[in-house]
Amino acid sequence: MRTKFILFVVFVTTFAVAPVHSQNRVVTGQVLTLNDLPVANFEIEAKKGETGAITDSAGWFTIVTYPKDVLLFKGKVFRNERMKINNRTPDTVYVNVEFINTPENKELAVGYGYVEEDELLHSVSHLDSEQADFSQYRDIFELIRGRFAGVQIQGNEVIIRGISSINLSSCALYVVDGVVVSDISSINPSDVKSIDVLKDSGASIYGSRGANGVVVIQTKRGND
Template sequence: MNTKFSKTLPLIAVLFFALISNAQERIVHGMVTTFDSIPLIDAEVQVRSTKQTVLTDTLGRFSVAVNPGERLKVSATGFFNQKVKLEEKTKFAAINLKLKPGEKNREYAIGYGHVSDRDKLNALASLNSDDLDFSQYSDIYDLIKGRFAGVQVVNGEIIIRGINSINSSSAALIVVDGVPVDGSALSSIPPVQVKSINVIKDGSSAIYGSRGANGVVLIETKRGDD
């Protein structure tokens, strides 16, 4: 065998496999928020296989290079970590971190710069089953009425911003496990099955469009592993 060719062959093989590897790698963009609408700044996004780590920008955005079947670990001080598995065709990942219960974690979120608008975060009221025994309440209406300041229950409707008009509804939008539902659906959900309740009182509810104009009640129910 030609000596020059025999020396070149391994180099060609290395380049070939490098090209294959690069072809498999792709860029995924994403955004990290909390309460579905507040961008998280400097949240840490780590690619599990390569340990590549990036921080989100002032709009909560990030971009990372990933391999097929990749997993991301997303974290921020004061929030629960979240692991995200990317599907083969995923180009954009929307990740919503949950704020840990307690005033201290709310202060961490602001103090570490993850949330730049203190007023926006403080306009969100949060209640977690780890903080309170929900089973002591007869229904979700009773739970919400007794624990969220300024929130009323009137004729089976949850009122966050007061009664705006006699003719139009002042009821808040109810979202259960990410799905908007009619307020009457709450009567069929036992409080003991509820994991958390978040009330959005201010302009952050604009992400839900006109339906969120009267505020939003986000309810997360317990899953099998909770």
């Protein structure tokens, strides 16, 4: 009789617990910023599952969720993101979180261990007037020199990829409000809405003209 009772308890316990475990789902993912820069020490929370995870040095995480859940991605220098988990969600997900690009946030991103300083400096290639006061710069070249790491200024030339040849120009291609121009010295920093510095694959859309990199400037007038 005792044996039958034990078997009955095991049977009931097994089937009582099984539905709880069947509700769980394991999701693996990688958190990136600026398209391909992994974010370490980033917190992820499963809203319904009430579980959490932290990304490793390569931005990877593993978290237990419900089949229908919401993942919350929160960082001190990033915009919050949400991802719905359902039966169409793959077991491995990739999330690109938007870095709020300010000088203070660059320091915080490194200080919190989200990114390495060298990687961040080489990845940040976009600035707009909402992130910084462009009017404090004397001219457009001072603005570019002061805000983009690794970019050199020689006279009225912007050098993105270094000096390639003594005889050939190493100057970047200038595109202002969608039009290729030969000179940007007359642009007042106060009139600039945004600046993008492109190289490698980003500059390839301009063909051979973009071989030395591209400086894309959007002015407030051109945006109107």
